[in-house]
Amino acid sequence: SSGINAEYGDDVAQDKLRRSILLLRCFDGAPPEFLCPISMEIMTDPVISTDGHSYERSNITEWLAAGHNTSPFTNTTLSTNSLITNHNLRKIIQTTFLIE
Numbered sequence: 001s002s003g004i005n006a007e008y009g010d011d012v013a014q015d016k017l018r019r020s021i022l023l024l025r026c027f028d029g030a031p032p033e034f035l036c037p038i039s040m041e042i043m044t045d046p047v048i049s050t051d052g053h054s055y056e057r058s059n060i061t062e063w064l065a066a067g068h069n070t071s072p073f074t075n076t077t078l079s080t081n082s083l084i085t086n087h088n089l090r091k092i093i094q095t096t097f098l099i100e
Contacts, residue, residue: 034093037055038055038056038063043055044056046085047083047084047085049071049078050079060083
């Protein structure tokens with residue numbers, strides 16, 4: 001098989017497609033609260049950091065893994081690297097864009 005599925009596998013291809021669709025819809029009036037402050041893309045797996053802001057899990061995890069101990073949004077020192085899934089924001093985004 002060729003194309004994106006052969007290169008990335010079905011799960012990754014689905015995720016890339018979903019993110020692409022979300023990004024396109026973003027320019028159609030998505031609230032800024034739906035956007036990750038790091039990537040400026042609509043979040044599909046939002047988490048709350050100890051700074052009180054929501055980020056896309058993969059982006060904030062990468063930020064923290066790079067050794068940063070500050071908020072990418074406010075530049076204040078984070079008390080911990082703990083992340084909490086933001087179920088409410090994820091559901092609102094999914095409902096707004098009719099994503100399952």
